[in-house]
Amino acid sequence: LFLDDAKMKNFTSCFKEKDFLKFFFSRLRMNQTQRFQKDFPYISLCGRERNFIRCDDTPIVFTEQFTKNGDGAVEVLSYAHSGQVLTAEFQPEKLYMHPRTGRVYHPAWPQVGGIGLVRSKLAIELSQYFEFSKGQESPTHFHWQGKKLELQNKWVEESKRFPMNKELGEFVK
Secondary structure: OOOOOOOOOOHHHOOOOHHHHHHHHHOEEEOOOOOOOOOOOEEEEEOOEEEEEOOOOOOOEEEEEEEHHHOOOOEEEEEOOOOOOOEEEOOHHHOEEOOOOOOEEEEOOHHHOOEEEEOHHHHHHHHOOEEOOOOOOOOOEEEEOOEEEEOOOHHHHOOOOOOHHHHHHHHOO
């Protein structure tokens, strides 16, 4: 997360404070204000302040996969480099690999368009579990914890991914 006018966008200039990230991302929504929608498709309402947001792909980027609280009961993906502060339930059968870009996506919540990007480093770690039954197209199965899961990608059709939502028919194969 960076200020829009930041000249250098790297780890040293991004917001890292976990309480702020929790506050900011808990208010993140699709921009339906009729203001700046083309340039800023997302918004985070923080009191009277309106934080208009743009991103290269999706506003949610899943950065780590782990078992929450170490009890083995709930597997989660964390986002925004927040560790256990910001998490979503991991649904391995719903991972989606875009056949053209190779990017991996996971369901997010409707307020943010229903789709989140899996960070490249994490996608590479997870890629060893994909099975490609149809050659070089998107994977068809995911092997996880001793189970062969058939990938379910219909959810992608219902997502509102910016800026590719106009190409959605091409998004899912």
